[in-house]
Amino acid sequence: MTWLSLQNSSVSNSPPISQESKGSYQVLARKWRPQAFKDVIGQEVMIQILSNALKSDRLGHAFILTGERGVGKTTTARILARAINCVGRSLKDTVEPCGVCGPCVDILEERHLDVIEMDAASHTSVDDIREIISSCRYLPSSAAYKVYIIDEVHMLSKNAFNALLKTLEEPPPHVKFIFATTEIHKVPITILSRCCRFDLKRISTEAMGTYLKSVVAQEESNVEDDAIALIARFADGSLRDAMSLLDQALNMFQRTGEGSAETSFLTANHVRDMVGAFENAEIITLFEALHRGEISKTLKMTENFYQKGGDTARLMKDLLDVTYILSRLKVDPMLDLGLRTKEDQAHLQALSKALSVPVLQRTWQILSKGWEEVRSSPIAALALQMVLMRLGYIQDLPPLHSWPSFSQIEKQEDTKADTKEMSVDLSEETPVQRESQEVKEERPIENGENIISFENLEEISDFLLKHKEIRLYTLLYQEAHLIEMKDGSLTLRLNFGEDTKSHLQLARVLTTLTHRKWTVHLSQETGQATLREKKEALEKARLVEAQQDPLVQEVLKTFKEARVEKIIDEPKEE
Ligand SMILES: [Zn+2]
Known part of the structure; x- marks a missing residue:
């Protein structure tokens, strides 16, 4: 069954849906609004405390629920209003509203005379509060308690708060106040101290994901797990946002026609496109x-x-x-x-x-x-x-803290030499800084114990690679033709000529890393092939050799399409 056809059918699932949903289309957030404490997700502590208070009949007369938008403040307030006034509970040990008795149904449909919901954002004045206060004096018309739910209570004016304070100090026994706010710090301390306060948590991505999955399953929509995970992440702790995103994504998915096929799924990419986010x-x-x-x-x-x-x-x-x-x-x-x-x-x-x-x-x-x-x-x-x-x-600027001292650098270089793994060098040490260190260390130290010598150019290039000098390594490997190599001195021809200072940089880095003086000269002589050319030539030769192998010949004869592409050495046994 596709999602569209479901909209007009009645569904008997848990959490129960309100009456209106049987008629016109209802947004998911409203359709799946929790109707019982057990369906409120991510607020276990608050639910536990409220349940205990209800069970032992020791409920306070004023509550303030605070938390980010969409975490369930108003939802909890409404469930609490019904739990307080429900008359249909058969079992004594449950605190959940029954959902079918007169008060439960009326409150759910927002037409119960004794449960008054007010948005303080649009009723900020002292007169609005006076109206409430004067109505407090009268007994409830049919329910056990008059319940005043005041949303965004921090929006009330100072005078309005003062007017409210007197009633909060000596409330009539048949009245309960439930306040909700996203900005608790704007509520006067005198009000706060007379309320039982609950801090609603942001809903974790995991809990949200699990919940969305259950909704999707009950809606019988095709939604990939990745898409759900992404929605949960984008919603940033707000369940209402998550439901709206899901709603929107499903609507778009349906509209494009993709969603009409029963085999197609709403994917993470659909969600990303809708929200306008990178992968x-x-x-x-x-x-x-x-x-x-x-x-x-x-x-x-x-x-x-x-x-x-x-x-x-x-x-x-x-x-x-x-x-x-x-x-x-x-x-x-x-x-x-x-x-x-x-x-x-x-x-x-x-x-x-x-x-x-x-x-x-x-x-x-x-x-x-x-x-x-x-x-x-x-x-x-x-x-x-x-x-x-x-x-x-x-990223090009030197770091704010001062440069390390000479001895520190020495230690650093030693530990650097120990690390064998090669990774992208993006560390704090910027090129600017590195160069300055090298200038500082120009003075070579001839130290008998630590002397590092090289047999050939390949050893030098490997050494540079090991020290993450990627640019210089590439220079030696690809661009350098060796003309002469002596103790502490190199003569090279570079493919791109003499217009760079790369050879000076090479000398400086080698001097620093080997603790001895190095000089690098450039020349116009042809010199040897580059390391890369040598390696490629070697591989070619091995390839030709491999093709001469009788076994390989046999394979090539049997499989007409076969070619020798690459030679991979067997791993050496230790
Ligand atoms: Zn009931």
């Missing part, structure tokens, strides 16, 4: 490019993103998200990131290793400030690019 992998790539200082690449990426209708504030939030995750991984490298793919997880772990804590902190600050700028800018797309450029260029 995880793209965000991580963008983040990495920024930290490599590849500014023009990042600007191109964001331009494409914006042209496709991407949400700039969303992008900033995603970048902040990545910054946070990388910092978390610094503290806890094996942290399971849950929703992300294995490749994304590996990519993030590698990035986290490569970036230092100060760099991540700085990134966080720039992005946080930038987010405000982007949100308040009349030209958000340009503001976004300005922030990214700032972030990109700042």
Whole structure:
């Protein structure tokens, strides 16, 4: 059954749906609004306390529920109003409203005379409150208690709060107040001290995912788990937002016609397109490019993103998200990131290793400030690019803390030599800083014990690779023709001629790393083939040799299409 045809059918599922849903179309958030305490997700502590109070008949006369929007404040208030006034409970040990008795049905349909709901955002004046106070004096018309639900209570004026205070101090026994607010700090302390306060938590992504899955299953919609996970993440703790996103995504999916086929599923990409967000992998790539200082690449990426209708504030939030995750991984490298793919997880772990804590902190600050700028800018797309450029260029600046002392560098170099793994060098040490260190260390130290010598050019290139001098390694491997190699001296011809200072840089780095003086000269002589050419020639020769092998010949004869492509050595036994 498709989702559309379901809208007009009556469904008997738990959580129960309200009467209206049988008629016209109802948004999911409303349709699936919890009607019992057990259906309120993510607020177990509050539900437990309320249940205990109801059971032991020791319920206070005023409550204040606070929390982010969409976490269930008003929903809880309404369930509580029904639980207080329900007369249909047969069992004594349950506190849930029965849902079928007179008061339950009337409150659910918002037409019970004794349950008054007021939005303080539009009723801020003292007169509005006076009206409530005067009606408090009369006994409830049919229910056990008069219940006043005041939403966004922090919006009340100072006078309104003062007027309310007297009633809160000496409330009539037949009256209960339930306040809800997103901004508890704006509620006077005198009011707070007379209320039983509940802080509703943001709903965790996991709990939200589980709940959305159950809704999707009961709606019999085809939605991929990845799409649900993404909606849960975008909703940022607000269940109402999550339900709206799901609603919107399903509507779009249906409208495009894709959703009408029973075999097609709403995917994470549909959700991303709707919200205007990058894929995880793209965000991580963008983040990495920024930290490599590849500014023009990042600007191109964001331009494409914006042209496709991407949400700039969303992008900033995603970048902040990545910054946070990388910092978390610094503290806890094996942290399971849950929703992300294995490749994304590996990519993030590698990035986290490569970036230092100060760099991540700085990134966080720039992005946080930038987010405000982007949100308040009349030209958000340009503001976004300005922030990214700032972030990109700042990677070239030396870090704020002072440079390490000479002995520290020496130690650093030693430990560096010990690490065998090769990773992208994005660390705090910027090219600018590295060069300055080398200048400082120009003075060579001839130390008998630590002397490092090389037999051939290949050993030097391997040595550079081991020390993550990727650019110089590439230079030696691909561009350098060896003419002469002596103790502490190299003569080379470089493919691109003499117009660079690369050979000076090479001498400096070798001097630093080997603790002895190195000089590198350039010459016009032809010299030997480059290391790369040599390696390629060697591989070619081996390929020819392999083809002569009788066994290989046999294979080639049997399989007409077969070719010898590559030779892979068997792993050496230790
Ligand atoms: Zn009832």
